[in-house]
Amino acid sequence: MMIQLRFDVKSIRKPTLARTIIETGVLLNIIKAGVEARRGEIIIEVDDKRAEEVMRKFREYGVDTSKIERVVEKDDELCVHCGACLSVCPVEVFTMSEERKVAAEPKKCTRCGVCIDVCPFSALSLPG
Amino acid sequence: MKTVDDINRKIERGDVNVVTAIEMKEIISELGTDKASEEVDVVTTGTFGAMCSSGAFLNFGHADPPIKMKRVWLNDVEAYTGIAAVDAYLGATQLSESISNYGGAHVLEDLIRGKEIQLKADGYVTDCYPRKEIATEIGLEDLNQATMVNPRNSYQRYNAAANSSGRALHTYMSALLPNLGNVTYAGVGSLSPLNNDPEYRTIGIGTRIFLGGAKGYVMGEGTQHSPPFGTLMVKGDLKEMSTEWIRAAFFPGYGSTLFVGIGAAIPILDAEMAKATGIRDEEIVVNIIDFGVQRRDKPVVRKANYAELKSGKIEINGEEVRVSPLSSYYNAKKIAEELVGMVKTGEFLLSAPVGKIPQKAVTKSLRHGVKEVKSVMCNAIIISGDTSIQEASRLMVENNATHLPVTGEGDVLLGIVTSWDIAKVVANGENGDVSKIMTKKVVTSMPGETVDIVAKKMEQYGISALPVIDSKRVIGLITSEEVSKALMEARK
Ligand code: SF4
Ligand code: SF4
Numbered sequence: 001m002m003i004q005l006r007f008d009v010k011s012i013r014k015p016t017l018a019r020t021i022i023e024t025g026v027l028l029n030i031i032k033a034g035v036e037a038r039r040g041e042i043i044i045e046v047d048d049k050r051a052e053e054v055m056r057k058f059r060e061y062g063v064d065t066s067k068i069e070r071v072v073e074k075d076d077e078l079c080v081h082c083g084a085c086l087s088v089c090p091v092e093v094f095t096m097s098e099e100r101k102v103a104a105e106p107k108k109c110t111r112c113g114v115c116i117d118v119c120p121f122s123a124l125s126l127p128g
Numbered sequence: 129m130k131t132v133d134d135i136n137r138k139i140e141r142g143d144v145n146v147v148t149a150i151e152m153k154e155i156i157s158e159l160g161t162d163k164a165s166e167e168v169d170v171v172t173t174g175t176f177g178a179m180c181s182s183g184a185f186l187n188f189g190h191a192d193p194p195i196k197m198k199r200v201w202l203n204d205v206e207a208y209t210g211i212a213a214v215d216a217y218l219g220a221t222q223l224s225e226s227i228s229n230y231g232g233a234h235v236l237e238d239l240i241r242g243k244e245i246q247l248k249a250d251g252y253v254t255d256c257y258p259r260k261e262i263a264t265e266i267g268l269e270d271l272n273q274a275t276m277v278n279p280r281n282s283y284q285r286y287n288a289a290a291n292s293s294g295r296a297l298h299t300y301m302s303a304l305l306p307n308l309g310n311v312t313y314a315g316v317g318s319l320s321p322l323n324n325d326p327e328y329r330t331i332g333i334g335t336r337i338f339l340g341g342a343k344g345y346v347m348g349e350g351t352q353h354s355p356p357f358g359t360l361m362v363k364g365d366l367k368e369m370s371t372e373w374i375r376a377a378f379f380p381g382y383g384s385t386l387f388v389g390i391g392a393a394i395p396i397l398d399a400e401m402a403k404a405t406g407i408r409d410e411e412i413v414v415n416i417i418d419f420g421v422q423r424r425d426k427p428v429v430r431k432a433n434y435a436e437l438k439s440g441k442i443e444i445n446g447e448e449v450r451v452s453p454l455s456s457y458y459n460a461k462k463i464a465e466e467l468v469g470m471v472k473t474g475e476f477l478l479s480a481p482v483g484k485i486p487q488k489a490v491t492k493s494l495r496h497g498v499k500e501v502k503s504v505m506c507n508a509i510i511i512s513g514d515t516s517i518q519e520a521s522r523l524m525v526e527n528n529a530t531h532l533p534v535t536g537e538g539d540v541l542l543g544i545v546t547s548w549d550i551a552k553v554v555a556n557g558e559n560g561d562v563s564k565i566m567t568k569k570v571v572t573s574m575p576g577e578t579v580d581i582v583a584k585k586m587e588q589y590g591i592s593a594l595p596v597i598d599s600k601r602v603i604g605l606i607t608s609e610e611v612s613k614a615l616m617e618a619r620k
Contacts, residue, residue, distance in 0.1 A: 080176070080375055080387060080456045080458075080459055081456045081457075081458040081459065082177070082387075082453065082454055082455065082456045083452050083453040083454065083456070084302045084303075084312070084452050084453075084454055085452070086440065086450065086451070086452045086453075087305075087310035087311065087312065087449075087450035087451055087452035088303055088305065088310060088452070092450075096440060099458065100456075100457040100458045100461070101458050114303075117303070117380045118302060118303045118380075120178070120302070120377035120378055120379055120385075120387075121375065121377055121378075122229075122378070
């Protein structure tokens with residue numbers, strides 16, 4: 001599962017990420033990280049079963065957490081399987097099948113938004 | 129040896145053997161070309177991709193009192209009217225003046241979908257055409273004729289695209305990520321019509337084709353036809369087309385375009401034709417062009433064949449880069465399969481071309497008077513990194529220069545110092561070497577670049593001079609002064 005972490009001016013200065021990993025023993029996969037002097041936003045991927053525990057820990061350290069549930073949606077009525085989206089998604093949500101149809105695996109999506117404007121048929125959207 | 133007539137008789141008798149180009153490759157590797165040419169009568173092909181050079185002639189019929197349309201808009205997309213009173217040509221890439229992400233292609237798709245379109249026209253008043261303007265709604269069935277005529281469709285093959293520059297580009301080849309981050313290509317390789325008949329023996333003037341779901345015809349070679357980058361000019365009746373095979377698209381930063389589905393049924397007249405339809409993706413080679421260089425003649429990153437491109441990953445400078453097709457192979461295959469059915473049932477008879485399209489042609493470019501950097505650049509006053517700020521300011525005054533490129537060994541560019549940089553340090557009472565104050569990320573130009581591109585760079589980065597680099601060496605400087613002079617001359 002993907003979790004979005006928002007750090008404020010206090011939590012960004014502490015080794016919160018490392019502490020959480022050590023204390024929970026959960027392996028985190030960092031999908032995207034943007035850290036500035038006064039705030040930060042990191043998207044991590046964790047095992048679904050441990051997500052609640054990890055989020056609780058982060059909240060203890062003053063980090064705002066939210067699950068990323070609304071991910072990219074592909075409208076199969078509009079999609080013509082042109083594949084323009086294939087090479088632009090940073091986490092390879094889109095794949096080409098054997099019969100050369102384009103499929104999306106939205107679970108991986110980090111909501112970066114890059115693909116939305118790339119689809120020439122407006123078949124992709126990020127709801128919510 | 130078979131003739132097109134022989135094959136049509138077989139179609140009528142219901143004992144024709146039709147296969148897709150995909151199946152034909154397998155049949156040939158199994159039976160060989162001689163045997164395959166005896167077995168197979170027709171090979172179907174297909175393609176489905178962006179074809180910008182598309183549009184339709186529309187005849188609106190006469191109103192009462194009648195109007196001679198001087199300018200006409202459909203959903204605020206302007207169509208060309210210099211053809212009699214109520215005829216217009218609507219081009220796919222013309223953009224709507226009021227609806228965003230909408231263009232001529234979308235009007236065509238909406239017409240086929242059965243939607244009503246807003247028609248607005250200004251009249252040129254004459255004694256026979258007294259009306260000044262008209263505004264109404266029309267649908268496809270209201271039009272006398274809606275004839276799709278596409279000047280350049282069905283590219284045999286097309287160069288792929290990448291981008292070595294530092295920023296993402298939005299092009300007709302879709303989004304190109306910076307630093308060669310991805311590759312895009314168009315066309316469906318060995319399934320596409322012209323690749324299966326590279327000598328244009330069976331596809332020529334008058335050949336019946338599948339066009340947007342309807343029966344269409346080849347009018348001749350398309351514009352910019354340049355074998356093996358062959359193209360076709362085609363026509364068909366919009367009223368018989370389907371939105372399954374005609375789809376409007378929008379490439380952000382480029383504009384609207386039309387995805388067109390085209391298929392050809394190729395008669396296997398002899399072993400030669402069988403051999404031609406056996407073509408494989410590996411044999412169809414194109415260049416991957418660097419769109420990061422904003423010139424007509426863009427440098428080649430590397431060559432690649434369609435098998436490599438279709439694999440989805442390609443190696444560039446030792447790194448694996450992801451590849452996006454822009455044409456839909458899935459839909460192209462569906463067209464080829466649909467054509468198999470249409471030929472088998474006798475719905476689609478073959479036609480021999482009444483004239484040939486040229487096997488040789490070159491595409492010329494538009495001449496224009498814009499000069500290249502090398503013919504207008506000035507001498508650069510080059511300094512080394514350990515030049516003192518004092519010395520640099522003296523050189524500026526002496527040479528009446530505002531920009532000094534800083535170079536290292538072999539005149540390789542390290543940075544640039546401007547009079548503004550100097551003014552700042554002097555104001556702060558600092559001193560030292562120029563290496564301390566120079567700008568290290570320098571926007572540069574090349575000797576072969578045209579000055580209009582330099583002007584664009586100047587505007588984009590808010591700068592007034594660029595060092596000119598030739599194989600890493602600084603060979604000159606181009607400033608806004610030379611650029612504006614050259615652009616003024618070009619305009620004259
Ligand atoms: S929004 Fe970003 S991560 Fe999600 S599918 Fe699109 S490109 Fe991939
Ligand atoms: S870019 Fe759009 S139309 Fe093309 S394959 Fe992706 S989702 Fe489908």
